[in-house]
Amino acid sequence: MVIDHLQNDKAALSSAALVDKSWLIRSRVHLFRAVSVTADFAGFAQFLHEKPHLRKYIEQLALQGQPLEYNSSSITTLQPFVLASILSQLPHLNRLSIHEISFHSSIPCFYLHPCQLDELTLINVGSNEDTTNDVLHILSLFSDVRSLNILGIGQCLDNNDLQARTDELDIPSSLRVMSLKIEDVPYELYMQIFRRTESVHTIKNIEMECGDLGDIEALAELLQDTSLSVESLNLNLTQCFITNASPEADSDAIPLLSMFPFPPCSQYH
Numbered sequence: 001m002v003i004d005h006l007q008n009d010k011a012a013l014s015s016a017a018l019v020d021k022s023w024l025i026r027s028r029v030h031l032f033r034a035v036s037v038t039a040d041f042a043g044f045a046q047f048l049h050e051k052p053h054l055r056k057y058i059e060q061l062a063l064q065g066q067p068l069e070y071n072s073s074s075i076t077t078l079q080p081f082v083l084a085s086i087l088s089q090l091p092h093l094n095r096l097s098i099h100e101i102s103f104h105s106s107i108p109c110f111y112l113h114p115c116q117l118d119e120l121t122l123i124n125v126g127s128n129e130d131t132t133n134d135v136l137h138i139l140s141l142f143s144d145v146r147s148l149n150i151l152g153i154g155q156c157l158d159n160n161d162l163q164a165r166t167d168e169l170d171i172p173s174s175l176r177v178m179s180l181k182i183e184d185v186p187y188e189l190y191m192q193i194f195r196r197t198e199s200v201h202t203i204k205n206i207e208m209e210c211g212d213l214g215d216i217e218a219l220a221e222l223l224q225d226t227s228l229s230v231e232s233l234n235l236n237l238t239q240c241f242i243t244n245a246s247p248e249a250d251s252d253a254i255p256l257l258s259m260f261p262f263p264p265c266s267q268y269h
Contacts, residue, residue: 032057065100114143140172179205191218
């Protein structure tokens, strides 16, 4: 159909939607398949409530915080209950990305139907006001995630967090991830967290940037819990060797790696 050739031309699709009902429906498929929202997340939730006929078209959603030059006072906050409201109204959502947003909230969220996604990406989320639980409350909104990418988390870390006292955290235990990519996070803490989720039974691919040998040890413990079922392991150890830049560290690193129970992956990098 001619409308399918206009899928990257929003203006043309908007005009085509005015031709007749059949063109309207097909135009909406392309107009609303991928939606991006900046800052006004509660307004978007209300929009979905008022326009229920558009919900079924949205398959990809990007939630973006206000650029700091326009909101210099603080990072944009996404309340968990607002995100839960959005997710509950999008039955065909398969990809969600969240950029430069804080999750700090004093309002609890109870979401009885965790969302399933093909891909969930968190980029530079959190702030120095966010606790580990603030981040976990967001992750608890999801059950099966084929690919989880966590690329930068800002959060306040007290001594309990640094010691990974997971018994005091609200672990999203039902979270099942198949592919995990993480960068610039408190690695030891989050490896402990994932060990307490159902992901240990489902994870097949891991991509990780290790900051020091402690991160590698934490990853090794996660690998043990997966029953050595990981098929692809991609580790960036550059920062690890920079952090431990000494003859002793260099000589210790390779033997330490060889002692870890890395599974018989089909791919190593």
